[in-house]
Amino acid sequence: MNIDLSRRGFLRLAGAGVAATSLGAMGFGSAEAAEAAQVRAYKLATTTETRNTCPYCSVACGIIMYSRGDVKAGETAELMHIEGDADHPTNRGTLCPKGAALKDFVHAPTRLTHPRIRRAGSDQFEEISWDEALDKIARELKDDRDANFIATNDEGTPVNRWTTAGFLAASATTNETAWLTYKTVRSMGIVGFDNQARV
Amino acid sequence: MTNPWTDIKNTDLVIVMGGNAAEAHPCGFKWVTEAKAHRGAKLVVVDPRYTRTASVADYYAPIRPGSDIAFLMGAIRWCMENDKVQWDYVRDYTNASFLVREDFGWQDGLFSGYDEEKRDFDKESWDYQIGDDGFALTDPTLENPRCVWQMLKKHVDVYTPEFVENITGTPRDKFLDICGMIGECSAVDKTMTSMYALGWTQHSKGAQNIRGMAMLQLILGNIGVRGGGMNALRGHSNIQGLTDIGLMSNLIPGYLNIPTESEVDWQTYLSTRSFTPLRPGQTSYWQNYPTFMVSFLKAMWGDAATEENDWAFDYLPKLDVPAYDILRMFELMNNDRVNLYFCQGFNPLLSIPNREKVTTGLSKLKMLVVMDPLSTETSHFWQNHGAHNDVDTASIQTEVLELPTTCFAEDEGALVNSGRWLQWHWPGATPPGEAKHDTWIMAQIWTRVRELYRTEGGAFPDPIVNLSWDYADPGEPHPSELAREMNGRALSDVTDPATGAVIVQAGQQVSGFGQLRGDGSTMAGCWIYAGSWTEEGNMMARRDNSDPDDVGMYLNWAFAWPANRRVLYNRASADLQGQPWDATRPLVQWDGERWGGYDVPDIAPTANPSEVGPFIMNQEGVSRLFTRGMMRDGPFPTHMEPFESPMANVFNPRMRGNPVARIFESDVARLGGSDEFPFVATSYRLTEHFHYWTKHNPVNAALQPEFFVEISEELAAERGITKGGRVRVWGARGQVWAKAVVTKRIKPMTCDGKTVHVVGIPLHWGFMGAAKKGWGPNSLTPFVGDANTDTPEFKAFLVNIEPAAEEPVA
């Protein structure tokens, strides 16, 4: 249960074992063995493999991501290749034209890398620090909620509703992001809350 | 989906209507190919366009966009008339025998109780006759004229093959051939599966399209069985999860509801949710509603939710309208009633109807916050891109914050596929630049707000300062902590009510929702996910692909809600004795004492099959051919025209669209008629693109670089449009320019003696990213949604088309 067993990783270990054995069996001396060790290894054999899911349609094909560097070990990791997970019951290793090009989605030239702000009336974005952006958002939320929160209706029933702020949640974020978003949005009384189920 | 993708191989007939799986869900569609190759299954496609799904079909028929209900009611009529009914299933597993109130009726396209002023029905009469014992009256002979079966027969009587042809444009012989293929699946050893997607939901009567097919499937005995079911393919990778977790105006995780103003307190709220059984001995599982609700409130507010304060019920907002859905929010924005708006991975400028209205709405905000991995059209709505986004930048006062988020490759957690599998995934790449996880961003914003309330006080701080926030790093809760919270755990020892023995110790994860309690001794963020992260660990991370006897269930691969069940209603795959209807396709069965089988049985393990009905969530114990007052637009589906249609409603020419769908006054004025806009348009996806994301990917942008519309050769000739020429398409709300794809894949249809031309409009272009700039269908579509769900009517609207001058070469 709960096995995060990397099939490819297993094959790689097995392969290394075979190589070592056959080198010995064929009588290579230590010099040859040292030279063999210098031969450039297959690119994918030096990568970390991670199981993930295609984020596009809800077939949810299993994928294997190959990266240089290991996120789990706290290293910086660069994604190099993505392929279908041959062990996945639904897609059995296949990917459609969307999933097959996923690596280039991750590296899309229009990926965002820095928080930015467009000020009122301006014709451009300018960079802003995370702290400044988050403080600003929190301040706006607090002030608008204090000004517009509806605690009770005309009959005196508590309604705890805040309608002047709204939140659109996504369609491809994880359940865990969704739950944290749910908690925070609901706790503030935001009712203009929606996701992408309809479009 | 009621059944998993891998179960489609078990079917005998696939009917694809309201979807195009070969192009929109390619790797899932392979299971159709599998069924065709290895079981000899047949594929039927009914679609306005001859899609790639149609190109591999055994039978294809065209249909006018927005007329599916007429087709489906016609098919039901045909099955009833030709004795293509799984009689045992209908008699024992549906409400066919239930007697309907005498004052219920239908005429002029409307059910009893219509109030034109309110655009609503008084649904009082849409109910069963209830006896003195509180149970519904039934007639197992199905002969009583007021029984659901006879009422249905009467309701569908008008949908003759001639009528269907006239409304839908589907040639009569094709319609009848398809009915014949469908009818064969009423045999116990034949099943049909329905695969649909947004081609059915994006209508002002979308929910009724789906009801129509669900009813047909029940009549054929195809729900709960291998190779059967109602399979909503779903559009996005985790839209199932976001809906499960209730990220909608009116929802609480696990399909519980946010209270309305009339539910003034906890007791009133619960009083309408008692769900007492309507027949003797039935399970009516929703009787546990209070248990799930209290466990949710404990997950939200922990020790601040006590029996004395009704579990902090008053911390929840109460609604004064059915929902503050996205259409209502943009209406409110246009009325200067919204100040702050957040878009988390959502690009409304291209996905919400009537783009002009979306732009004016966003322009009236004080602040817009966009969290996204990509630079979207929405975050640039204020930027002038010529004809592609013709705005007056300087006059737009909205402050926009664009926050970079991680994408799937850098993130950890679960996504729920359309078969309800919660599959955990792991990060394998470092986020680019300063991009951050959504969890970090939400926690950072929210802890700052909490700090402001702690130090400054303010409007009702209680639900904020008391929100349970028990994470190792309050600034970035870990996905594992959040997943465990949704699963739920015991807050004090949970005991077995029969024996008093402790079954879950305080602090331990519950292993299923049966262990949740309504006395405050348990918490669970999302009760249907109970069992996903137990004391044994993360069940969503399981990757054992064994599948005994190749049935297609894969019980040890990830986790499926509810209770790791792969086929919903699977109890109905067995007869009244608990034995499989089809011995060659067993799923679950009764051994005289217990239920067992290939799937997790959808019934109490020791429930006697001859006493307890298979549809345990329903108060009736059986499924519903007649839905009482549960849907706003009627207990049976009835044909309605789209809001923009080339035809008047044949039942009632005064009726426009769905008579109870909400439409704002300003949007009524923006509806167009067929005199000005004679052609029916419909939106769709291409294989090479996913929504507005893949145009940011140079590979996909190269595969399908440019916005186009598809028209028939006949329409091209009529309008003097050449293959590959540039055209202008316009409607009552806007205009777009595109390349014309002139194709044999679309053919004119004849409805009510009129020729109906269809214009196909794919949805993948905008003004950001790597592809050529273009437009989406939302520049043209009406601002109105389904009466039950408010899903916008993207699949049937009116346009006009003409040749346009070629674009000036820059």
Ligand code: SF4
């Ligand atoms: S690879 Fe294609 S079929 Fe598979 S999940 Fe991704 S988009 Fe869907």
